[in-house]
Amino acid sequence: MATIYDVAKAAGVSPKTVSRVLNGDAPVNQKTRDAVLKAIGDLNYIPSSAARTMRSQRSGLVGMITGAISTGPEWSSPAGLPEIFIVQGAQRLLAEYGKTLLISDTGGRADRVPNLIQTFLEHRVEGLIYVAEYHQKVSLPVIGRNTPIVLANCFDDAGTPAVVPDDMGGQRTLVQALIDDGHERIGFLTLPDSLIARDLRVEGYKSALEENGIRFDPDLVVSAALADPAHEFDRLWDSVDRILRLKDRPTALCCGNDKMAMQVYRILHERGLSIPDDISVVGYDDYRIISEHVYPSLSTIDLPYGTIGIRTAETLLRLMDGAARTGKAPVDTVSGPLVWRNSVKKRDRKVTSITQWRS
Amino acid sequence: MATIYDVAKAAGVSPKTVSRVLNGDAPVNQKTRDAVLKAIGDLNYIPSSAARTMRSQRSGLVGMITGAISTGPEWSSPAGLPEIFIVQGAQRLLAEYGKTLLISDTGGRADRVPNLIQTFLEHRVEGLIYVAEYHQKVSLPVIGRNTPIVLANCFDDAGTPAVVPDDMGGQRTLVQALIDDGHERIGFLTLPDSLIARDLRVEGYKSALEENGIRFDPDLVVSAALADPAHEFDRLWDSVDRILRLKDRPTALCCGNDKMAMQVYRILHERGLSIPDDISVVGYDDYRIISEHVYPSLSTIDLPYGTIGIRTAETLLRLMDGAARTGKAPVDTVSGPLVWRNSVKKRDRKVTSITQWRS
DNA sequence: CGATGTCATGACATCGGTGTCATGGTTAGC
DNA sequence: GCTAACCATGACACCGATGTCATGACATCG
Missing domain, CATH: 3.40.50.2300 (Response regulator)
Structure with a gap:
């Protein structure tokens, strides 16, 4: 797979200049830019987000956990499956902001949650979403202060930001x-x-x-x-x-x-x-x-699951953006049309x- | 966030030794191992998969695209939503093999597919899954030879491996x-x-x-x-x-x-x-x-969507493992019980x- | 005309892991 | 008792981007 060095060599410029073309963080002469773009096309170059993440400390990833988490009574909804709408809603909004969604399902076993979170943290997700199958109270294992988390279709005692149906x-x-x-x-x-x-x-x-x-x-x-x-x-x-x-x-x-x-x-x-x-x-x-x-x-x-997904992503993006928790109530309710x-x-x-x- | 160097220092060993403890790729003395594990715990160290990916060239990620792709007649199934079962099935099997699922929905717009694929390739996914809403023929943009792809609930003319209902x-x-x-x-x-x-x-x-x-x-x-x-x-x-x-x-x-x-x-x-x-x-x-x-x-x-998801992941894992395409028919059919x-x-x-x- | 500023670009270090190779200490074999 | 083999560990380079700083070429200004 071609690297930024290959592109630089092919275009006769330095890697840093290629980087500038890609990120637009500094002016690049039009001719140089064209040469770089041509080289990128010729070599079929695709930048590595791993390398970028390492240098910039921003992964562009958001983790989502679905499936059981509470130890409450198993009220299965074999066909309800609101999850897909929430997932879709959240994913679409996140995509607009250039974020990619990592998804993992507990398969009904709450004890797997810590592992899933560990995996997500290894990928340095910038935020986490937990989606419950139905409106309920949950309790999540504690995560470091750094990674914001938003609950969708559920809430907890710890005051974690949450989005639930009204x-x-x-x-x-x-x-x-x-x-x-x-x-x-x-x-x-x-x-x-x-x-x-x-x-x-x-x-x-x-x-x-x-x-x-x-x-x-x-x-x-x-x-x-x-x-x-x-x-x-x-x-x-x-x-x-x-x-x-x-x-x-x-x-x-x-x-x-x-x-x-x-x-x-x-x-x-x-x-x-x-x-x-x-x-x-x-x-x-x-x-x-x-x-x-x-x-x-x-x-x-x-029951507006799609909207819940969107609203959850919105809240998460705001938190990721460093917005300190506003005075707003941490539990947000969403209502749907008649x-x-x-x-x-x-x-x-x-x-x-x-x-x-x-x- | 703590790094492997911090852990090494805390445990009084070299970073490489910490790496060995984490990956188990070479014998480590029990005492040393304990010291390292203790340091990891104390510092709340979580390895960075970005760094690991960079060195090892293996991301542990699999990309999945859902939503419209064919330009055929829009036969919407507002409530069918087999996707979630396919997603769940695939995700659970992949998780067992230590793979994490990246997911993206086209939002009904087939023209977004190349962008989604680009994003996935930037993350160096080891494989791709495309999920269709209903059993259909699709045609995907060509991807480099390197990344295997499997179709779920659909197939194409190009002989891409596929899993469909029987x-x-x-x-x-x-x-x-x-x-x-x-x-x-x-x-x-x-x-x-x-x-x-x-x-x-x-x-x-x-x-x-x-x-x-x-x-x-x-x-x-x-x-x-x-x-x-x-x-x-x-x-x-x-x-x-x-x-x-x-x-x-x-x-x-x-x-x-x-x-x-x-x-x-x-x-x-x-x-x-x-x-x-x-x-x-x-x-x-x-x-x-x-x-x-x-x-x-x-x-x-x-109509066994969960099984389709599992089978798709299975096929993909085999391809990722370097198994050359076997002589087996590229379209795999899955049947469900009465x-x-x-x-x-x-x-x-x-x-x-x-x-x-x-x- | 020299000082200053702006533009376009490059050199180099660095992010956090792991692959390669080297090294010192033990144990086994003859 | 000497060599070979092995165990445990460390030094160092490298994966592929980008942040920082430096540099040369021009344009601007007093």
Whole structure:
């Protein structure tokens, strides 16, 4: 492989001049420049980033770790796989800034993390990103002060900068949209209790009700999923059953995610209820293979993994740039747009909503 | 950051001896070794792979490109995203061999590929992997002879080593399973004509019929999907309609993939047909969020992306190891297991199948 | 016209490891 | 007891870039 010396010799200049042409850090005469560029082309010269890294102490690399890290309950999402969107988002932004992404997956074994970090540090990554499979709390082994790290889709106790989905705001937006469509009795089939997203979304649900002067009825919120997938469906069936038997039956159901919504479709269908005429349904995630293809297509809210990736990279780049931690909260929340399809029916409101004379 | 010289000084030995402890390339006295290891720990020394790469000319890096590359029709799979499984599979195997994965996504723009390759070459990657979104033919810009490259989920005209799914064998297996369950009139709602997988699977379908002495009826094979997603559903509806109106109506339907199967479920349901009692259905891909959660759960065949990733890495490692291209065909096919769930009904065969006296 | 500044370029050291070769001390073999 | 073989270690050059400083050729200015 040709070196900068070969190029220099071929162009009849010094290596340093070739370097100047490549990096543009000092003026070079046009003729000289042309000669150098020609030599580069002829020799098919490709600079060595290893040599450059050594001299300049900047590798241009960013490390990313995906896969399990917490020792919490294994809540596998065999098809969720938000990771790829986060990876793509982060990679694309980093590429714009000339950074290359090193990636490594734990393969589900948290004990491998220190090794991965060691490898990344050997490559002198300028920053690290850790991506969790779902919104959760993690605890990472400590890394030297020098290498900034940003958490994506998770956060920790140590105040590490993090980017997470705005589960509370998302659910609030979703419920607000239902209220705007005239719904007031809104059931909520939640994710498993062990998930942080579950609590945040219930908060968002409550807050939307409150802002609209609707009383919160605990009977309407049912923990519908189990961390154990084996009994998932039966549990969901039972939950729907309980909600439908309520005296003042809800006109709309929020589901923990689109997958659950798909199963709720089936349950409602088997019970002879038509969506959205008899009851409206919304999901969460905008998992398009489901939301676009079920019938009626599902109204939901986008869980913006791509944006989380971009935002994470953005935060990391800023830290790499030496920006001291700003006063800003270390946990950044990202919200996604409503995606309103055909699973919600507009209703006439029985009473004038409080919202109408609020704004 | 501590260097090997700092460690040497702290341990009272020469840098070269530290190097020997790290690499184990020559015997080192136990006492000396302990002193060196202690110094390494005390100083929190992490070797620089840039320096190592420079001297040894081996970077330990493998580059991977994902995203669009062909200029063919944009057949987007918004939710398919096999890439992540391929990435994971490849990364895990590479990690076992001490290789680190550099990853870059084209962001859908094939014209960026040369830049990505340039970047990878600057990092002196020891090998390259290109991952396509779906089984297709691609054409990559030429790279120097030195860096081996393997294609995953695609192939080219130039005879580059490649790993692709065994679409023909998979469909044959699937149809054979239907035949084993007593079906003989088997409809096939295929993927869009533009896809290579479509033709291969039709081949597999025919071959299974032939092996069982069942006459191929072209009316049973309907190109059910369009590359244009806008009219996708109407087209599918029409295709199912056409097949159901056939004089000798099929007892089972093969669908191009699980997503299509999910829509076929809905169509059959609306027509008052029950699965699997009135008609059996199988998919393709084992896209679990669908296949496990529709009702009845879908019998299908796994499209083994993880295995493709592993096999690709395996092939690449062999090439990196200097193994001259063996006589083996450069295109390697990978097949996945049947996943038999509840969407197929066993039938009594009207006539003794030819298979029974064949083996 | 000499002093000063700017432009274009080169010489040389250096980043942090490892390959090569040399060296001194032990042990084995005859 | 002398040589050969081996073990453990160090000196030194080198991988391929770039930062620093120096230098010669011109242009500018008072």
